[in-house]
Amino acid sequence: MVRWAIAVHGGAGVDPALPVERQEEARRVLARCLSAGAAALRSGASALDVVEMVVRELETDPVFNAGRGSALTRNGTVEMESSIMDGLGRRCGAVSGVSTVKNPVSLARLVMERSPHSYLAFDGAEEFAREQGVEMVDNSYFITEENLRMLKLAKESNSIVFDYRVPLPGADTCNSSAGLVAAKADGGGLPMMNGLPISIYSPETVGCVAVDGTGRCAAATSTGGLMNKMNGRIGDSPLIGSGTYACQACAVSCTGEGEAIIRSTLARDVAALVEYKGLSLPEAVDQAVKERLDEGKAGLIAVSRNGEVAMGFNTVGMFRGCATEEGFMEVAIW
Known part of the structure; x- marks a missing residue:
């Protein structure tokens, strides 16, 4: 018997020092969007309509790094990207580098x-x-005062700030300059990416996967990218098979270190393990996260055509939630 299910994420790599009020704010947003998606599925909405609706809500709320509240490029502008995929026929649409489209996920669907x-x-x-x-x-609609401050600090430290809302170890609050500066130009003992020092990794990309009562799966992902990123940089979120994938067997949305997700074609790998090796969805998610990312940090959410939900990550935490037809609903971070 086919049962509907939905999962949502708001980014992987959460730091344990994230203030409680920030955690609760993120939980509230995820719970609200998850409830709306579950209600729509309960009323017979298609999985494709639901994932678009949920991601639109996440793009509109500035809590996460997608749509309004997106990370800024080194030039202080927003370049957003998004993708959506229908498991029925593997139809897909994606956009990158959009700067005036209020909801990039809806433009991806129009593509x-x-x-x-x-x-x-x-x-x-x-x-x-x-x-x-x-x-x-x-x-300017997408740019917040907080992000302008984060960009200034990132430029001063010659760094890419992966999570401009999460403090580094030792920082008192998210607004502490000690926690917002990712690294000095010489690296300061922090890990490097493409020659640039980086801070704690957590891009706060958003995504949603769903399967409806007919067994149709769909996935959507949206992001503003990295703070102080190079103009023209494209991450995994709009790349079908990397950050987003849906087929008749399952739907997957990823979040984390974009370059690692791209190299591993993470979303497609999960689906391939289900389709060709006959793994259960939890087994496929676990294997892909453990064996395909090398040293990269990432997470993902997935649903199967049978209503299974699986979520996995190799970071400390991931903003995530899920709901099923059986009445189960959960929002979690750690």
């Missing part, structure tokens, strides 16, 4: 349904958005 392509980026994606009449806003 899938109203264009001859699967992926549009930068000026081409913006032009398509205008042609389709989607809601557009000035780039």
